[in-house]
Amino acid sequence: MNHYYSNNTNLEHEFQNFTFTLKGKQFKFTTDSGVFSKATIDYGSRVLIDTFSAENLPAGPLLDVGCGYGPIGLSLAYAWQREVEMVDVNERALALAQKNASQNQIENVDIHLSNIYENVHQKQYAAIISNPPIRAGKKVVHAILTDSYDLLLPGGTLTVVIQKKQGAPSAQKKMQEVFGNVEILKKDKGYYIIQSVK
Numbered sequence: 001m002n003h004y005y006s007n008n009t010n011l012e013h014e015f016q017n018f019t020f021t022l023k024g025k026q027f028k029f030t031t032d033s034g035v036f037s038k039a040t041i042d043y044g045s046r047v048l049i050d051t052f053s054a055e056n057l058p059a060g061p062l063l064d065v066g067c068g069y070g071p072i073g074l075s076l077a078y079a080w081q082r083e084v085e086m087v088d089v090n091e092r093a094l095a096l097a098q099k100n101a102s103q104n105q106i107e108n109v110d111i112h113l114s115n116i117y118e119n120v121h122q123k124q125y126a127a128i129i130s131n132p133p134i135r136a137g138k139k140v141v142h143a144i145l146t147d148s149y150d151l152l153l154p155g156g157t158l159t160v161v162i163q164k165k166q167g168a169p170s171a172q173k174k175m176q177e178v179f180g181n182v183e184i185l186k187k188d189k190g191y192y193i194i195q196s197v198k
């Protein structure tokens with residue numbers, strides 16, 4: 001089985017191109033086989049992009065964990081004009097994210113390979129954002145939640161999107177444990193946007 005959250009470069013290519021408006025900008029996306037939600041921007045990512053705000057955050061970069069071909073990181077880099085670091089374990093997805101950054105003239109991004117936080121370039125972030133790879137299992141998802149704390153600046157936020165039926169309540173509980181606070185910013189069609197503040 002080839003999963004989007006694993007690194008498989010041997011799959012045959014099936015490139016697709018589509019446009020999608022995010023944060024008021026019409027983006028051109030190129031996707032391929034072996035990446036998450038290749039036909040269009042998945043609903044959870046859209047709700048996360050629309051709900052996330054960098055308005056009251058401390059100065060500093062944002063981090064998109066499990067960036068895929070780039071919709072979240074690129075649209076937030078465009079909307080908030082901050083440096084956005086984008087990481088994934090899937091090299092094919094990262095190559096597409098690079099391509100999508102350049103074809104949409106988004107330059108304030110740093111896109112590279114990292115297993116969760118293993119190879120991140122910054123020490124501290126104003127915000128960490130993730131549409132976590134639920135199918136990679138609870139251990140991976142909870143590592144994204146738990147290990148974010150030490151990488152956030154005081155006042156920084158962790159914001160994730162998870163479907164209720166795919167573990168939103170357990171993620172909420174974990175974030176409350178780690179941060180001492182948690183808030184559901186939005187519920188939309190079973191998707192929860194959950195945020196904790198450091």
